[in-house]
Amino acid sequence: MNCKDIKQMFFVYIDGELEAEKERIVVDHIASCEKCRVQLYEYKRSWEMLGTLEPIEPTPGYISRFWTALSYRLPWYEKILEGIRNLFLPRRVVYRVALALIVLIAVYVSVDKYTNVLRTRTLLVNMSEEEWEVVENYDLIANLDLLESLKGIENIKL
Amino acid sequence: MFFFKSEDKTIPYFSDPDVRLMLEFQKGSKEAFETLMRKNYPFLLNFIYRYTGDKATAEDLTQEVFIRVYKSASTYVPRAQFKTWLYKIARNTSLNELRRYKYRAVSLNTTIEIDGEQIPRQIEDKKIRRPDEILIHSETVQAVKRAIYALPERQRVVIILRRYEGFSYQEIARTMKISEKAVKSLLSRARENLKNALSCLIHGQK
Incomplete structure (x- = not known):
């Protein structure tokens, strides 16, 4: 070589x-x-x-300086999100709790509506003939006072 | 499902502890980010210090790099080792900043023309040193700083990553997005340039 x-x-x-x-x-x-x-x-x-060329050491407090510098650089909506995150829990947990709440509310509303329908159906099934007549003529009964006050109502043939 | 999603250990580079920390931070752990910072800040600071040649600039730029890391967390996908990704950001940030402030890598052997007169460039050493402290060691340090700073940008990055950060050829190649062959070539030229820049000191100390 x-x-x-x-x-x-x-x-x-x-x-x-x-x-x-x-x-x-x-x-x-x-x-x-x-x-x-x-x-x-x-x-x-x-x-x-x-x-x-020996290494240099970071100036003490560089982490807190970082958070301060970051707070000036973040847009307003990021700051709000950051505040919420700091107040509560990690982002993942916050998202999951929020989703769980939405699901719970949706389930509650659905169940409530369903029980109302069931209750109404039971009432209708167990009603007497007299009660049915009231229901069917509900509009007439509601305006009974008005009808009675009209003169000559007795002479009207239905 | 969202509710029952477990940690995906099949994602690339999951074995890298820093990647795991970054993913933890992505899920909202501020502590994970601070751990990442504590772990990498000193190395990154020194990389930028050697790259720019100025401590104050290095401090500012290191903070800037971590702000970028913080902001990019929501879109972070581990496609490389964390340190490769981090140093890539550091290099780009430093380069942009130097360009912005129109800093240039200038050899101290060159001169500046003022009123038609060629005046040698000088670097002011703001540190007050006792006469007995101005020793060969200090001269060597200054000469090394100047020699590194005088290297072309790519050679400077390669030298710093190899000599001070202990990167392998492969890691340097990934950080700089070049081939390993190109890394070796850059490194050879950088070593040649450094040898030439420091030759006076080398033979003076022989």
Whole structure:
């Protein structure tokens, strides 16, 4: 292998990911080639030097600062939703409770209507003939006072 | 059914704990989001700090990234590892912000023309240091910062992700939406550029 081939393996060699056989070839080559040895040193050293740039720490209170910054950025409806979420329960639970309430109300209304129908049907079945007459002539009975006040009503033949 | 829906463990990347936290947050857990933040904020801050070269800008942009994560939670679908997705947002946010404020990656070896006179660029070090603190280490740190910042954008991202964040070639490729071959090529050029930028220090310390 020439210097160009060896140089292509430098970075993998520095990363320690070169196969054992290829690593031996690199080591043997740099032992005898001054130019490649210097180059490899430069690559290694510059890579190591990057480590001198130490990490920085976040400024304390970055989480509360985040929530404050977020509150300025959210549209009004998101803020209301956020407030509701904070007041009550997680979003999933809120949705499920709301759905359960809607279902309960719908069931209550349906059952109530059904029992009213049943009650009316029972009443109608158990009514006497006299009661039926009242029901059938309900409009007439309701206006009985008015009819009686009319003069000559007795003379009208139905 | 909605009422009885159980956790879908077959969704991709469910084994990634951060993806799970994000999905928890999607369901309304604020604590999950704070856990995500505590876990990733320091790494992201340092990524952006190395990318922009400025701590205050890095703090602002890191907050911005998490605001974007928060806002995108309702539409979040795990299509990649969480950190790949997060760093992609971080890179785009940083790049947009730098473009917006017309920051440019400028080599400190270049000069500015003022009244027809070529004046060298300088970076003001606002930290007051004692004379004995101005040592080789500090010079190296500044030189490294300048060398990273002077790299072309894509090379800079690759170097930071590989050297400081410990990303694999595959992870870098996914974050940058390029092939692994392109990552290796960018990394080689970046290393070559860094070696050239730091060569004075390398031989000075030999």
